[in-house]
Amino acid sequence: MLDKFIIAANWKMNGTxxxxxxxxxxxxxxxxxxxxxxxxxVCPPYILLNEMHGSFKKGGQNCHHETSGAFTGxxxxxxxxxxxxxxxxxxxxERREMGESSELIAKKAQAAKAAGVKVIFCIGEKEGExxxxxxxxxxxxxVDVDVIAYEPVWAIGTGKTPSLxxxxxRHKFIKDKCGLQVMYGGSAxxxxxxxxxxxxxxxxxxxxxxxxxxxxxxxxxxxx
Ligand code: PGA
Numbered sequence: 001m002l003d004k005f006i007i008a009a010n011w012k013m014n015g016t017x018x019x020x021x022x023x024x025x026x027x028x029x030x031x032x033x034x035x036x037x038x039x040x041x042v043c044p045p046y047i048l049l050n051e052m053h054g055s056f057k058k059g060g061q062n063c064h065h066e067t068s069g070a071f072t073g074x075x076x077x078x079x080x081x082x083x084x085x086x087x088x089x090x091x092x093x094e095r096r097e098m099g100e101s102s103e104l105i106a107k108k109a110q111a112a113k114a115a116g117v118k119v120i121f122c123i124g125e126k127e128g129e130x131x132x133x134x135x136x137x138x139x140x141x142x143v144d145v146d147v148i149a150y151e152p153v154w155a156i157g158t159g160k161t162p163s164l165x166x167x168x169x170r171h172k173f174i175k176d177k178c179g180l181q182v183m184y185g186g187s188a189x190x191x192x193x194x195x196x197x198x199x200x201x202x203x204x205x206x207x208x209x210x211x212x213x214x215x216x217x218x219x220x221x222x223x224x
Contacts, residue, residue, distance in 0.1 A: 004037065004038055004039040005037065005038040005039070005197065005203060005204050005224060006038060006039045006041060006120075006147060006181070006183055006203065006204030006205075007036075007038045007039070007040055007041070007204060007205050007207065007220060007221055007224065008040075008041040008042070008043060008059065008087070008089075008120060008149075008183070008204065008205070008206050008207065008211075009041065009042045009043060009044075009207055009211030009212075009217055010043050010061065010089060010092075010185075010206055010207065010208045010211060011042070011043060011044045011045060011048075011061075011211065011212060012045075012061070012094070012208060013045060014045075014212055015044055015045060015048055015212070017048060017051045020044055020048040020051040020052050021051050021052070022214075023042075023052070023214050023217075024042070024051065024052035024053055024054045024056075025054065026214045026218075027040070027042070027054055027056055027214060027217070027218070028053070028054025028055050028056065030214075030218045030221070031054070031055045031056060032055055034218075034221070034222065036221050036222075036224070037224070038204075038221060038224050039057060039204075040056040040057065040221060041056065041057040041058065041059050041086070041087050041120075042056055042057070042058055042059070042211075043058070043059040043060060043061050043087070043089055044058075045061070046060065046061075046075055046080075046083070049080075049083045049084070049085065050083060057086045057087060058083070058084055058085045058086065058087070059080075059085050059086065059087030059088055059089060059120065060075065060077075060080040060083075060085050060087070060088040060089070060117075061088075061089050061092070062075075062088070062089065062090065062092070062095060062108075063075055063076060063077040063079075063080055063088050063090070063108055063111065063112055063117070064076050064077075064108070064111070065104065065107035065108045065110070065111045066111070067111065067114075067115075076111070076115070077108075077111045077112040077114070077115035077117045078115045080112075080115070080117055081115045081116055081117050085117055086117065086118055087117065087118045087119075087120055088108075088112050088117050088118070088119055088120070089120045089122060089149070089206075090105050090108050090109055090112065090119050090120070090121055090122065090145075091105040091121050091122040091123065091138075091141075092122045092151075093122060093124055093126075093151060093153045093156060094156075102137070102138060102140070102141040103141070105121075105141060106141040106142075106143060106144070109121060109141075109142075109143065109144040109145050110143070110144045112144070113144040118146040118147070119144065119145040119146050119147070120145075120146070120147050120148075120149050120183070120206065121142050121145035121146075121147070121148050121149065122148075122149045122151055122185070122206070123135055123138040123139065123142070123148060123149070123150060123151070123174070124138075124150060124151040124152045124153050124155075124156075124185075124186070125152060125153065126153040126154060127153065127154035131152075131170060131173075132173065135150075135170075135173070135174060135177075136177065139174070139177050139178050142178055142180070145180065146180070146181075147180060147181045147182070147183060147203070147204065148174055148178060148180050148181070148182045148183065149182075149183040149184075149185045149204075149206040150170060150171060150174055150182055150183070150184055150185065151184075151185035151186045151206065152186050153186075154186075155185075155186025155187050156185070156186045156187070156208065157187065157208060157209055158186075158187060159187050160186075160187060161186055161187050161188075161192060161196070162186075164195055164196065164199060167184055167196060167199055167202065168199040168200060168201050168202070169201075171184065171199065171201035171202050171203075172200075172201040175201055175203075181203035181204065182201065182202065182203050182204075183202070183203055183204030183205055183206050184196055184199075184202050184204070184205055184206070185205065185206030185207070185208070187209075188205045188206070188207045188210060188220065189207075189209075189210040189216065189220070190210065190216050190219035190220055190223060193205060193219070193220040193223035193224065194223040194224075197223060197224040205220065205224075207220060
């Protein structure tokens, strides 16, 4: 269990070196000035990790389950650690959609733990799926993880979110099942961040689209 509310930026496959450098400089200045209580984490594409320095934590968006070897195009948890990543996002629905199984994600989590990288483990049901059964099944594989990110797949990048009551009760269901802190993800933005982050069972926000602009990301941090 982590003790702070976490606000993490998931840049996905976006950003240039120049954008990464100016975002990091502005975020660093903002954090020094505002001193937010939350843990701020930025997860850019791998090749931008070394462009971003400041008073925030860094994370990878994925890692391989082996430590090294003939795995073209892959990156290990140890490499993330060497690139100053404290976190890694695993099991994002966009990767599950590409064929990552729960078993594979669990192996990645084990590798991340062995490398000393904290795991943000993503779970979420698709539109029309039964929340409780999908989440219970996915949570069976949440071993070696530090924090859960609950992201209803239908809310990612769509501007749609569950109601506040639903978010709170779903987070409680997940927390009761695994005992871990649970972040919310799926169209979090400066307009809804205050209400969502005030919910009793919400322990953080995983922000995609709205984390690409420094002004909207810092508004989200300020809203908490
Ligand atoms: P979104 O993405 O904020 O753009 O909906 C969230 C995520 O996929 O982590």
